Structure formats: structure tokens, C-alpha cells
Amino acid sequence: MFALVDCNNFYASCERLFQPEFRGKPVVVLSNNDGCVIARSQEAKDLGVHMGTPWHLVDAAIRDQVKAFSSNYTLYADMSARVMNNLARFTPNVEIYSIDECFLSLTGFSNLESYGNQMRQQIIRNTGIPVSVGVAPSKTLAKLANRMAKNFNGLCVLETPEKIDLAVKDFKVEEIWGIGRQYAKKLPSFGILTAHDLRSQPLEWVQEKLTIQGVRMWYELHGKSCIQLASMTERKQGIRSSRSFGKLTGDYTFLEEATVAYCTRVSEKLRKDKSCATLLSIRLLTNIHRPETTQYTNSVAITLPHPTNNILELVKHAVRGLKSIFKPSYLYLKVEVYATGLIPEREVQLNLFSNYDGKRKNEVSELMDRLNNYYGKGTLILAAEGFEKKWSMRRNFLSPPYTTEWDAILRVR
DNA sequence: TCTGGGGTCCTAGGACCC
């Protein structure tokens, strides 16, 4: 048996936790650059604010009634860690699936109904974050149960075949975990509208139309688990940093400074994961939301002479890559830095044809990590990143990082 | 004026091997 625990309206819940005057009020959280709505409190949903809509396109009369926040990932990441730590007390086997979701293996546990309720109570008491719990014999059904829990009292346990039959009967096919926009468009033309319809098709048909992933989904909907809990120790396959700028630009220096900053981020993440990259990709994009302007997008993949997470080396290659794809006379929106072909730091093999001897220490990177961890992010940066940060995001409605900085800690009078 | 970021897995097709 699996449980899926999902934080309700997570980002909005985090913001409200520290500004309780917004409890019971419509609250939204915006994406980077205050672009789209990415989280909504129930009251905001009730006002008809949709997920993913650009904030500036929301009706002004509605905007006036809603409290908007810029996304504050420092806060959300810390709150997420608290929730996950609490969940880990319920079973040794957990998979942190996303910032606000966690799968738990409950095989061998009994009284699932009351155990699920205990989880909900303990999480809200210890962290202040409300969660919903779905329990079922497969991950796909646990997701489905979780969705149903949101419409009940926050808990849904699908233990018996009868309960599962009943649950899939009216469950919309497009809401199944693994059915995205494309399949949601296609399936109704075959008369498939519900999870029950999909699972009633012959397996061969599903294999043909939805390939191997559909086959797994089919078994899972029948209560046969075939997607295991992912191990939390696995190495990532790629690490990316990409961000839209606060404004469009054609200025090469601007782009280079942003590339250096994003590349710095990537190298930090690599070192944190104790990984080295063998391939570094740089991608440059104009604003696709403005089809009337001339568009240009290009990317370059650089095979590194030897696997590395050294900031100076990565930046050198990143800048060279950027130069090779930059074209003047376009207005750019975004640059992406993507490291792939990751291998463990300690298994790096040397290259016969590079003069790198493996002994040179990663001193600059290590010093930067040490100072930036101790004194706070951005204490020591490469000069090539620039000091103006012209590329930084718009975040006009940012709340303080209440739980991670002494200066921001909440005062109680 | 203003439209996110960071991941995963699978398949097809091309280049290459003997």
C-alpha cells in the first residue's frame, strides 16, 4: 500500500502561516518575475482565478480583492523540509516526490484510516501546513485517492476492490496521473472519458495508443503496483539554471553576466550533490509570447575536456558557448545553463589529452561555498557576474524569509 | 508594460560497429 501526502495550496499556505490576517481571504502566489499564478488559496479559486494565468491578464476588479505574493522559494523549501521530516516518522520508506508531495510505503501497516488521520493531525500541529492523504495499492491510485480526499475531509483510503471500482467509475480520465494535455485531447475521441473506461480497454490497445507508460498505468489502475518508490539516494540526471530576465535585452554584456550567474548556481548545485558534469549546454531564447517580433533560439552543447564542478572552468566554457550562439539585433528574454552527463565526484577519470592532472584543487569553488554558506548567498561572487544584476527578477510582492534568516524572524508582541 | 523553472522517461532515427 502507498500513501500520497500532498500539502494543500502549499505556497499560499506557507504565506498565510506567517501573515495570518490573510486566513479566509483570497491569496495567490506568482511565478518568477511575478508572471503567472502558480498557487491559489481556496478563496482565490472560488473567485475564478485559474492556475497558470498571467497575473496581468486577471481582471483588475478581481486583482483588487486578492492578496498576491511573489514566490519565496527560500521559505517554501524550508517549510517543505519540515513537513517531510515529520512524514518520515511514519514509515522508513518515503519518496519526496516534489516540494509539496510525498509518497509513503505503508505495506504491512494496519488501521490505515486512523493512521492517515494521525498524519494529517501531526503535520498541521507541528508545521501549520494542512495536508491531504490518499491511500491505495498503487501510486497511480494513491494519487487518485488524494485527489478525491481534497473533496472529502482530507483523507481517502482505497483498500478494497469494491472501493477502487467505485472511485475510478466517475474519475475523469484527464485527471489521472500520467495523462497530460495531449492524451486528454485524444482519448475522448475513442469514447474514453473516465479512469474506468481506460482500464476497461484491452491491454494491447493501451500499449498501442499510450506506449509502455500506458501499460503501467493500466496495471496500476487495476490495483497492481508497478511503479516502485524511487530511492532517495539516486543521482540527478541533469542540473539546470534558467530564468527569464525582468526585461528584454539585446546587450551582450547583460547576457554574459546572467550566464555567469546561472552557471555559478549550477556549479554550486553540482558540488552540493557531489557530482561532476561531462556536458554543458547553453541556450539562448527570445520572447516566444511575442510572435510579432523576430524570434531566435539556439543552443550549444559543450563536451567538457574532463568532468568537473569547478566554477572557473564551467564559467569559461559557458561564456565561450554563449559567444558562439549570440547574434546581435535580437531582444532576448532568457538564457539557460544545463549540466548533464553527471558522474560522482570521486569517480572522475582523467583525460589523456587534457593537461589537467587532477591534483589542482577546486580551491576557489570551495572558498566560495564556505563563505557563502556562512555569511549568506552572494557574499562572494565572480566579478564577471557583474554587480548591478540587471537581469534579476521582478519580485514586487516578496515576503521575508521568516524561517531562515535571523533578521527576518517573526516578532511576537 | 507584464506570460515560471526544473525535472523525468520513451521513441525514432542516424551514425557507427563487425
Add this chain to the structure above:
DNA sequence: TCTGGGGTCCTAGGACCC
């Protein structure tokens, strides 16, 4: 007129997730 068979590896693109 007629031009093999059985592989591997890599990449791009498309689907999905939160």
C-alpha cells in the same frame, strides 16, 4: 535486375510531472 543482418550508442523531440 539484383546490394545483409544484427547490434550499440547518441541525440532530438515529444510526452509527462509538480
